[in-house]
Amino acid sequence: MSSREEILSRLRHNTRETFDMPDLAALTPITFADPVAEFIHKTTTTAGATLIEMQPTDRLDDLIRRAYPEARSVASNLPGVRTDVNPDTVAEAQELMHVDVGVVQGCIGVAENACIWIPQQTKEKAVCFAVQQLVILLPRDAIVSNMHQAYALIQTSTDYFSRYPFGTFISGPSKTADIESALVYGAQAARAVTVILTPP
Amino acid sequence: MSTRHSRAAEAYLKDDAVASRHDQTFFAVRQKRDRMAAALPEWEDLREAASQIKKHTATHLADYLERFERNATRNGVSVHWAEDADEYNRIVADILAAHNVRKVVKSKSMLTEECHLNENLERQGITVVETDLGERILQMMKLAPSHIVMPALHVHREDIGACFRRLIPDFDEIARSYDRPHDDPNDPTFLTYVARMHLRQQFAEADAGMTGANFGIAETGDIVVCTNEGNADMSTSLPRLHIVSMGIEKLIPDYASMGVFQRFVARSGTGQETTVYTSHFRGPRPGGEMHIVLVDNGRSDILGDPEHWQTLKCMRCGACMNTCPVYRRSAGYSYTYFIPGPIGINLGMLRDCHLYHDNLSACSLCCSCDNVCPVKVDLSSQIYRWRQQLDDLGHASRMKRLMSKGMAALFNRPKLYTATLRFAPLINVLPSALVSNRLNPWTYGHTMLKFPRKSFHEQWKQLKNEEKK
Known part of the structure; x- marks a missing residue:
């Protein structure tokens, strides 16, 4: 018997009693009267990110430049963003490690923990992690209260995982407290994150 | 004792x-964890739901594993099964050999510790670089983790600084590029910067990335990895080969379950509302390969143990x-x-x-x-x-066994028991050298208790008698 068969048969043999799946719809998770306000609060406090509320008259490029005035290179494939590097066409993902700012589209914001769902949208997902600073665009009306709602949206949508088999929730910049519990931003991945809330 | x-x-x-x-x-x-729990009115309901999901999954695990394998395979992932640590190590070594891998970057995985993967790979001449900062510090210092989530908090900054200076070849060059003033040469922000630059070099050079799995989702074939540093994402965004090591008990049924667990992992473990990154991997990156090694190594036997099978619910928070x-x-x-x-x-x-x-x-x-x-x-x-x-x-302490026998003899003879109790207060007036010595474990680390003049039993009888009057 192969290891696979051995493991499966031992599991079946050792199951003495079975338990039912609980009714998760019966949970009453926390919701917020104003999820956008809560999202902004969590993003700028616990998550350690910066947040810009874009006005209809604002130009995206101006906001990005204002957020990171010293940036020499921007990587993105989003329309309307002036870029120097395209994560769809770089020869190696390693090139993105030297990019100052990556700009990606977030699809769902979660108020309870400042998570933003970012489905992979470029050939190289390194644009979310390897760049020095990350700008995440998020439509104001795409913010929900909690993770249950976010996962329900992802599960029922056909927009995600169809082009690229990866998606991630990001909540602020890369951080660590591994040296004497001291909180430090900028561990291995993006050392700063700016969230731009775009008008609906 | x-x-x-x-x-x-x-x-x-x-x-x-x-x-x-x-x-x-x-x-x-x-305390941070307590604040997280208090902030969610549904906390106890979530615990109950999480426990029930895990009990359900563990007692339907063979079915869910087959489903997971089917979906992952359809997603273009190669799924492997390992009965024990040896087979697991062999599978990983074979995959790496087939790709001529010389250097592996790796995010934290307790399963690889359990199976001694690093030692095995290093014996075969493969360089393994731990990329979680805490794990990397320990690896450089040749120490084992002291905690499963915060593995190096027992190490002091001076020792970390000394280790980096000794073992990171371009330490001085990195230090020169750090532009923030700091008086302490072992300032944690500075040392983290050094580690960042050192580790990013490793990510860029590595031929393969290895991660654990916080969760596997049967419904979709996803594996989910949660980190704060983003090191699992760096490990899988730069090298083209991704190998996942997953204990079979890490499986959950679906996305609805994932909602419950995502809300728990960081809140319970580190007292954060979430980890910075919660990444869902559903297949290899373009032009790359993804392998998942499902490891049993004793877990299917635990399921058959009526008293201890629920340890399989643990998510290592x-x-x-x-x-x-x-x-x-x-x-x-x-x-x-x-x-x-x-x-x-x-x-x-x-x-x-x-x-x-x-x-x-x-x-x-x-x-x-x-x-x-x-x-x-x-x-x-x-x-x-x-x-x-x-x-x-066969591992009971001899002294405890003796004491248990003595107690049993005493408790089975009420008259002897009462008489002994009556004389117990005499111990109070013995010189302390006679009582507080190495033969009496009661007095180790605390002072000898004082026996009351009257035992509870006597006081109770007295009280009852007074009530009757």
């Missing part, structure tokens, strides 16, 4: 400053260690199994009860771990049950 744990703890406690700092560090994490008063004041290295604390005591016994029974003494049965465990593993009850079996396993 000592065990290897109690002797190690005694040695550890000799340096009160170190022990107190360790205690405070982890109690602070416990570390909450039970942070709250454990014995862990906090004895630290990870006092335990003989590589996972310390309440869950480690139990997992060690399940791994080899003759090798790891010393850890059973590392519990005061305060039951705090049961109350913080997000999936309701009955950790302290399990430790209690193991202790009942110690005599049968």
Whole structure:
């Protein structure tokens, strides 16, 4: 018997009693009267990110430049963003490690923990992690209260995982407290994150 | 009546400053966890739901694993099955050899510790670089983790700085590129910057990335990895080969379940609302390969153990260690199994009860771990049950066995018992040298208790008599 068969048969043999799946719809998770306000609060406090509320008259490029005035290179494939590097066409993902700012589209914001769902949208997902600073665009009306709602949206949508088999929730910049519990931003991945809330 | 744990703890406690700092560090994490729990009105409902999901999955695990394999395979992932550590190590080595891999970057995985993967790969000439900052520090210092989530908090900044200076070849160059003023040469922000630059070089050079899996989702074939540093994402965004090591108990049914667990992992473990990154991998990156190795290594046997099967619910968040008063004041290295604390005591016994029974003494049965465990593993009850079996396993302490026999003799003879109690207060007036010595474990670490003049039994009788009047 192969290891696979051995493991499966031992599991079946050792199951003495079975338990039912609980009714998760019966949970009453926390919701917020104003999820956008809560999202902004969590993003700028616990998550350690910066947040810009874009006005209809604002130009995206101006906001990005204002957020990171010293940036020499921007990587993105989003329309309307002036870029120097395209994560769809770089020869190696390693090139993105030297990019100052990556700009990606977030699809769902979660108020309870400042998570933003970012489905992979470029050939190289390194644009979310390897760049020095990350700008995440998020439509104001795409913010929900909690993770249950976010996962329900992802599960029922056909927009995600169809082009690229990866998606991630990001909540602020890369951080660590591994040296004497001291909180430090900028561990291995993006050392700063700016969230731009775009008008609906 | 000592065990290897109690002797190690005694040695550890000799340096009160170190022990107190360790205690405070982890109690602070416990308090952060409490604030997270208090902020969610549904906390207890979530715990119950999480426990039930895990019980359901564990008792339907073969079906869910087949489903997971089907979906992952359809997503273009190669799925492998390993019965034990040897087979697991062999599978990983074969995949790496087939790709001529010389250097692997790796995010934290307790399973790879369990199977001694790193040593195995290094024997074959493959360089393995741990990329979680804490794990990297320990790897460079040749130390084992002292905690499963915060593995290096017991190491002091001076030692980390000295280690980096010695072992990171371009330390000076990196240090020169750091532009923030700092008086302390071992400032944590500075040292983290050095590690960042060092590790980013490793990511760029590596031929393969390895991750663990916090969760596997049967419904979609996803594996989910949660980190704060983004090191699992860096490890899988730069090299083209991704190998996932996953214990079979990490499976959950679907996305609805994932919602429950995502909300728990960080809140319970580190007292954060979320980890910075919660990444879902559903297939290889363009032009790359993804492999998932499903590892049993004793888990399917645990399922058949009626008293201990619920340890399979554990998601390795570390909450039970942070709250454990014995862990906090004895630290990870006092335990003989590589996972310390309440869950480690139990997992060690399940791994080899003759090798790891010393850890059973590392519990005061305060039951705090049961109350913080997000999936309701009955950790302290399990430790209690193991202790009942110690005599049968041949590991009962001789003195305790003698005492138990003496107690039994006493309790079975009411007259003798009453007479003994009447004379017990005499001990109060004995010179303390006669009482507080090495033969009496009661007086070790605390003063001898005072026997009351009248026993409870006598007082009770007296009270009843007075009531009658």
